[in-house]
Amino acid sequence: MNAARLNDDANERGSAQNHGASVGLTADKITIRGGIPLIGRIEVKGAKNLVTKAMVAALLGETPSVLKDVPNISDVRIVRGLLEVHGVKVTEGAKPGDLILDPVDVESAHFAAIDAHAGSSRIPILFCGPLLHRLGEAFIPDLGGCRIGDRPIDFHLEVLRKFGAVVEKQPNGIRMSAPNGLKGAKLELPYPSVGATEQVLLTAVRADGITELKGAAIEPEIMDLINILQKMGAIITVDTDRVIRIEGVERLLGYNHRALFDRNEAASWAAAALATDGDIFVGGARQAEMITFLNVFRKVGGAFDICDDGIRFYHPGGDLKPVIIETDVHPGFMTDWQQPLVIALTKAHGTSIVHETVYEQRFGFVDALVEMGATIQIHKECLGGHPCRFGQRNFNHSAVITGPTKLHGADIVVPDLRGGFSHLIAALSAEGTSTVSNVGIISRGYENFIGKLRLLGADFDLEG
Template sequence: MNVDRLTINGGKPLTGRIELRGAKNLVTKAMVAAILGDTPSVLKNVPNISDVSVVRGLLEVHGVRVTHGVDESELILDPRNVESAHMADIDAHAGSSRIPILFCGPLLHKLGEAFIPDLGGCRIGDRPIDYHLEVLRNFGAKVEKLPSGIRMSAPTGLHGAKVSLPYPSVGATEQVLLTAVLADGITELTGAAIEPEIMDLINILQKMGAIITVETDRVIRIEGVDKLDGYTHRALFDRNEAASWAAAALATDGDIYVGGAQQPEMLTFLNVFRKVGGAFEIHEDGIRFYHPGGELKPVIIETDVHPGFMTDWQQPLVVALTKATGVSIVHETVYEQRFGFVDALVDMGATIEVHKECLGARTCRFGQRNFQHSAVISGPRKLTGADVEVPDLRGGFSHLIAALSAEGRSTVSNVGIIARGYENFISKLELLGADFVVEG
């Protein structure tokens, strides 16, 4: 995406309809899963986002042929000529993405070796790859750290393992699934993440021929099979994008119909949205989110792994909470550095204080580590336009919402980051009647 800066004239309600495609957090992993098949896969409802482009490039340097199907939202992924790639090529295509780590299990099965460069990602917390490396060692992989990255090998193949995660990491759970399905024997994963995107990945792997049982108390059992075929699958909608547009409707006194959004995956968000004072209507083809008038109400939120309130939901909603009458508290328990985005909101007139203490109902793993992971938002406050630089994906969209709801003119720079997870967001802003000018 070549756009770098938006100049926004705020204070205008966003109204209209936008359409969602597949979830960023599922589609990119589904593309990687195609490597495991002996035949091509067809993935539908693929969004036009930069993270998809990154994974496509990584697949292609590994010999996977990627083409479009009936339209640009359908990808055909042919893994029949998978091959090793040069570290420099992997590094060049990966950029700041952490997705290369999930290539390791499939490539170890197919080629007996895998390479990953130093990994980046949004600046919202440590997010170490230690979980991933330890998981792969449990399966029998040999891990060698090099100055340019990490080399892994499995000369005698991979075997099933018992894996216990100290925290329900989505990425580590995906790593186990993508590695265990072709491993020799049975894998038992305890402490697994069970997000809807994880369950949809399991659906895909089962279509390919995998045997996966989801038990109670975050336990997943995988019986390794000898071979997998390709899949045909329509990706789950992006619930993070849906929540972001819902928060935008609330913050701008707007009315946005989010086509493709579904109630079951949004249940926890919808409860909080209603408590704040937002209104919604559930339809077969989407959800209408709107500000019904009157005062917004303060809430206390603790982010958590599914089925709790998602960490990706809190940043956009914080903008709306600046307009609530009273004091709201948000306790972030998933990523320890996710409140860096509030500095810009304060510059725009918000009253937000961040604290090192756990200000929720329970003490979390960040409570004794000096991370500012709780926020107190006092309102209502009128935001005024300012110059803002996007720090990360969700924080960046939150800055957009703030600028759209503020009085006066704002300049939001580094907006290309937002394209990592929000398909055609500029076109969607136009559809919703936002007043802005694209620069750069």
């Protein structure tokens, strides 16, 4: 299919994307009539895994910040609420997706207000460093998040202690203070955790002295957060051996920044195009941050065209091929990419293996696929090329997918964010009708996914 056809299809569906904006965020159930190729163009905005951290970084500045391409997702609204209860003025910019964050009147917030806005989000833990710098104290409630494995905050707390924070666990959460200010520290991560690296960056930039972090995560979203902090006045160097050094500064100013595109959402729509025999142009996607995904996509049998304004993903015809995938930290194959791609692998001719090495419980979404007719077996052993840290811990972290199999409609309950979008792809590619419940979770990371499905020609109804 050529670009003109894609644009024609998008124009014919017109305002469908806007029409689904509010509905997609509130609907609890979607009934999908599958078997229709997804065709058309959608746009992706800033990465969920960057924009929320960039919003927190605005707390560190003495002047307002401007963040562009902010998606309208529930995680962004949670962070906005948390900023506002701490006295940050958040307003819409001149263009859709622009936010102005003014931290001039930062103040302490009451526990009840923090708890009410945080919900199940884990983002409050990253408020601690900036609030300790601004106010000398911070409080976080019990933390939630997707149930995909262990995401302990113990290392976050240990990091803050090493910077000089006093951490006090209370029945309803954790209170922190910095009676002597925060000082630079030497730290080493046992695993290159994205969240822990973000914690160090947001705390170290205004700590007194030099901080050295070994074993740091270097995902594109981390590098973009470093770009933002440097714009604010931070001094940060990144070595090739995962060592980040931060020289603390006395003051930071606001930033003006366009967020990195959401490569997870882009990969999800790419997988949807492949699984439905479709043709989707993902506006805003870029090649550089997706090289690893693009290689695997091509090995499976998918095709793509790199353009100045995005990437076209499509099924070129012919049989899909099995692959062996091991998820890993950047620059490896992202854990968030494997779940949507598994749906396409059920259509590949042969046996594929997915070895999950980042989260130990990321195959909970597979049960629904088996019910829909997929042939997938889950194993405790490391079935990729290398043993991983879960190999001796009795976790089901390897999947064997045998295809091709035809998926049929079923009733599905969304378990988590990425698994939920994978269930949508399964229903869209299946024969017959599927009902997918608890779809509100998907709005945590996919802006207006209902409107985008309409734009691509999906056949569905909403309920609740």
